[in-house]
Amino acid sequence: xxxxxxxxxxxxxxxxxxxxxxxxxxxxxxxxxxxxxxxxxxxxxxxxxxxxxxxxxxxxxxxxxxxxxxxxxxxxxxxxxxxxxxxxxxxxxxxxxxxxxxxxxxxxxxxxxxxxxxxxxxxxxxxxxxxxxxxxxxxxxxxxxxxxxxxxxxxxxxxxxxxxxxxxxxxxxxxxxxxxxxxxxxxxxxxxxxxxxxxxxxxxxxxxxxxxxxxxxxxxxxxxxxxxxxxxxxxxxxxxxxxxxxxxxxxxxxxxxxxxxxxxxxxxxxxxxxxxxxxxxxxxxxxxx
Numbered sequence: 001x002x003x004x005x006x007x008x009x010x011x012x013x014x015x016x017x018x019x020x021x022x023x024x025x026x027x028x029x030x031x032x033x034x035x036x037x038x039x040x041x042x043x044x045x046x047x048x049x050x051x052x053x054x055x056x057x058x059x060x061x062x063x064x065x066x067x068x069x070x071x072x073x074x075x076x077x078x079x080x081x082x083x084x085x086x087x088x089x090x091x092x093x094x095x096x097x098x099x100x101x102x103x104x105x106x107x108x109x110x111x112x113x114x115x116x117x118x119x120x121x122x123x124x125x126x127x128x129x130x131x132x133x134x135x136x137x138x139x140x141x142x143x144x145x146x147x148x149x150x151x152x153x154x155x156x157x158x159x160x161x162x163x164x165x166x167x168x169x170x171x172x173x174x175x176x177x178x179x180x181x182x183x184x185x186x187x188x189x190x191x192x193x194x195x196x197x198x199x200x201x202x203x204x205x206x207x208x209x210x211x212x213x214x215x216x217x218x219x220x221x222x223x224x225x226x227x228x229x230x231x232x233x234x235x236x237x238x239x240x241x242x243x244x245x246x247x248x249x250x251x252x253x254x255x256x257x258x259x260x261x262x263x264x265x266x267x268x269x270x271x272x273x274x275x276x277x278x279x280x281x282x283x284x285x286x287x288x289x
Contacts, residue, residue: 024184027169028058031181034133037115038064039107041138041147044074044095045201047082048287049194050139052186059135063114064092067107069143070279071095075226078285085289098146107151111178133179139203140185148172148182157182197286202277215269216243218276221286233281
């Protein structure tokens with residue numbers, strides 16, 4: 001398939017915009033006056049596709065820190081290019097592995113640094129010192145709940161590796177110095193560019209996805225950018241012109257068979273998607289300049 005045809009296929013719109021997402025944006029605007037700083041979470045494997053397109057319209061001029069989550073799963077050399085890109089746009093960017101509690105001290109330090117002048121102005125006015133209030137915002141399944149639980153040192157919100165776990169805004173007291181406003185994951189009504197990155201890296205519920213196309217996209221992206229991973233994971237030197245042949249080959253190697261020895265293609269598709277979803281495939285960044 002030519003590049004142009006690939007682009008045509010993967011610009012197919014994926015529509016998943018539950019009512020709570022529109023409501024979330026409205027509630028954030030209503031609570032904005034209570035917010036001191038914004039923690040904007042993006043997935044280090046797709047630093048462009050996972051960035052909320054209209055975030056500045058939502059949070060206005062609030063100071064913010066961009067937290068790149070899942071840094072342990074990304075292609076660090078490629079992701080570093082995006083870190084530099086955002087830093088050149090005056091973002092405070094902090095890459096984090098949320099599975100490592102020790103990684104959170106830099107976030108607290110950076111928060112204090114960003115808000116230093118704000119708290120000093122309050123003090124100069126004779127106002128009592130109070131805890132900083134941070135809004136946590138990002139696409140579904142980017143790690144918001146995990147971050148809150150790590151900051152709190154205990155499980156205070158449900159976390160999962162599927163989108164749509166959090167449904168409403170919740171204030172959460174972390175300690176004497178920090179309070180968080182947790183929000184549901186946000187997408188935008190019409191997904192085009194980056195939609196298949198979002199689909200591949202589990203920001204969209206599987207129930208609304210063309211799963212065959214998503215698995216195909218994953219294999220084609222690995223073939224294009226990470227042929228070594230394609231070889232190591234699926235023993236494929238390159239992809240066949242007919243992708244179903246590759247799915248059958250993977251299915252036979254991985255035992256995805258049904259009665260009569262035929263390959264269960266649906267099972268193979270889920271296997272490929274889960275390899276990314278569960279972090280079995282590491283060292284990948286799908287967004288490129």
